[in-house]
Amino acid sequence: MVLEGLGKSLRDVIAHIGSSSVVDEDLVREISKELQRALLQADVNVQLVLEITNRIQERALNEKPPAGKSSKDHVISIIHKEMVSLLDNGEGLAMKPQTIMMVGLYGQGKTTTTGKLALFLSKKGFSVGLIGADVYRPGALDQLQQLGAKINVEVYGEPGNKNAAQIVKNGKAKFSDKKIVIVDTSGRHALEDDLIQELKDIAEASRPDERVLVLDSQVGQQAGPQAEAFNKAVGVTGVILTKMDGTAKGGGALSAVAKTDARIIFIGTGEHIRDLEPFNADRFISRLLGMGDLASLVQMAKEEIDDEEAMEQLARNMISGRFTLSDMYQQMAAVSKMGPLQKVMSMIPGFSNMEDKINYEESQKRLAMYKVIMDSMTKEEKDEPNLIKGKRIERVAIGAGVSTHEVRGLLKQYNQSKKMMSSIGKDRKMRKQLMKQMGNMDLDSLQDSQ
Ligand SMILES: Nc1nc2c(ncn2[C@@H]2O[C@H](COP(=O)(O)OP(=O)(O)OP(=O)(O)O)[C@@H](O)[C@H]2O)c(=O)[nH]1
Numbered sequence: 280m281v282l283e284g285l286g287k288s289l290r291d292v293i294a295h296i297g298s299s300s301v302v303d304e305d306l307v308r309e310i311s312k313e314l315q316r317a318l319l320q321a322d323v324n325v326q327l328v329l330e331i332t333n334r335i336q337e338r339a340l341n342e343k344p345p346a347g348k349s350s351k352d353h354v355i356s357i358i359h360k361e362m363v364s365l366l367d368n369g370e371g372l373a374m375k376p377q378t379i380m381m382v383g384l385y386g387q388g389k390t391t392t393t394g395k396l397a398l399f400l401s402k403k404g405f406s407v408g409l410i411g412a413d414v415y416r417p418g419a420l421d422q423l424q425q426l427g428a429k430i431n432v433e434v435y436g437e438p439g440n441k442n443a444a445q446i447v448k449n450g451k452a453k454f455s456d457k458k459i460v461i462v463d464t465s466g467r468h469a470l471e472d473d474l475i476q477e478l479k480d481i482a483e484a485s486r487p488d489e490r491v492l493v494l495d496s497q498v499g500q501q502a503g504p505q506a507e508a509f510n511k512a513v514g515v516t517g518v519i520l521t522k523m524d525g526t527a528k529g530g531g532a533l534s535a536v537a538k539t540d541a542r543i544i545f546i547g548t549g550e551h552i553r554d555l556e557p558f559n560a561d562r563f564i565s566r567l568l569g570m571g572d573l574a575s576l577v578q579m580a581k582e583e584i585d586d587e588e589a590m591e592q593l594a595r596n597m598i599s600g601r602f603t604l605s606d607m608y609q610q611m612a613a614v615s616k617m618g619p620l621q622k623v624m625s626m627i628p629g630f631s632n633m634e635d636k637i638n639y640e641e642s643q644k645r646l647a648m649y650k651v652i653m654d655s656m657t658k659e660e661k662d663e664p665n666l667i668k669g670k671r672i673e674r675v676a677i678g679a680g681v682s683t684h685e686v687r688g689l690l691k692q693y694n695q696s697k698k699m700m701s702s703i704g705k706d707r708k709m710r711k712q713l714m715k716q717m718g719n720m721d722l723d724s725l726q727d728s729q
């Protein structure tokens with residue numbers, strides 16, 4: 280998981296709240312201290328840390344929980360909201376036909392991210408063309424062409440031509456039929472005048488809708504001033520923070536950029552071409568806090584699974600209280616198709632807290648075991664898991680060659696997932712978000728027809 284360390288300490292804070300008998304001044308003060316430590320370790324600016332923990336402390340002590348909500352849940356939701364507001368600065372990249380120009384210093388990840396973005400957008404159904412306008416670094420065009428070949432996206436370049444703006448003009452003409460054109464540009468060690476001029480010329484020639492700054496998150500809090508400097512020079516419309524997988528300073532970079540006017544549109548989470556995630560503060564924090572992330576899961580599932588029916592089923596499950604073991608079985612089967620389990624694990628409600636305690640190989644085995652257990656249940660039992668009690672548990676265990684303890688474990692997991700599913704189904708905002716991501720499906724009417 281991105282920001283492993285921060286995630287772990289935040290989940291410890293949540294667990295601390297969960298295990299306390301009452302929410303009182305002492306507890307609030309303790310968790311405030313724990314939050315401070317966690318955020319400072321993730322390189323978040325001291326001033327920001329104090330602001331946010333003071334606000335959390337004040338709200339936790341003064342606000343009454345809304346009717347029906349326990350004071351523990353209320354405090355957790357205050358922490359969640361305040362953390363989101365620390366990182367939230369607007370919507371991600373608009374999904375529309377457009378020209379995107381990538382800018383940034385040496386080695387920040389521009390070219391790699393250009394490839395990642397091309398893959399992301401072509402999966403969304405856009406035709407994409409890439410223009411190699413890095414005339415500075417030898418081999419830059421080769422690198423882009425290799426990426427393009429890997430993802431089946433056309434690349435335009437003119438080896439030997441040193442006039443970047445000219446290349447971009449020709450490339451735009453060549454790609455007049457493409458919905459999205461992404462321009463990779465060259466970097467420098469610092470934001471020098473000649474780089475600024477070159478970028479201005481390229482912008483003039485390509486009239487980009489977005490000028491996306493690519494920033495290595497390893498720079499931590501420095502990301503803020505860098506984003507501001509680039510913004511002043513060439514007018515940054517969005518930021519992509521790369522290498523979030525490899526640094527403890529990602530929290531510093533994220534919060535520092537969020538403080539500027541620039542919006543963070545994606546984060547790079549690895550060297551693989553698929554390692555790019557749209558940035559959404561709410562989802563990001565939910566995942567860090569171990570609240571699971573169904574919206575992301577749906578999105579991944581939608582892209583990775585061709586099976587439309589399975590998707591619709593998944594959506595129905597999420598919004599209706601009727602979530603059977605068969606549904607969970609199907610969902611798990613779909614999830615295991617989705618490639619590296621590591622990524623997916625932290626998004627599944629009920630699994631997110633487990634990731635520290637178990638290793639991923641074990642989780643794979645556990646999934647396989649669940650499948651075997653479910654195979655020895657009747658259809659009736661899978662549809663109505665509450666039937667599985669006493670003697671039935673024994674029968675299923677014997678049939679699957681496992682202990683009754685393991686069957687109970689599966690049922691417990693099921694009950695947790697079910698609870699989470701139905702709470703999301705009741706959450707209007709979450710439903711809306713799901714709806715948006717699932718295209719035209721009318722989840723509200725699905726819900727009403729239940
Ligand atoms: N771990 C990790 N590595 C990344 C990520 N993004 C980029 N990289 C690596 O960072 C290095 C530099 O990436 P490039 O895409 O070549 O950077 P650039 O900004 O185009 O560099 P110049 O063209 O020299 O200015 C490469 O080794 C990439 O594999 C990421 O999100 N995670």
Ligand SMILES: [Mg+2]
Nearest residue numbers: 389390413419
């Ligand atoms: Mg490059």
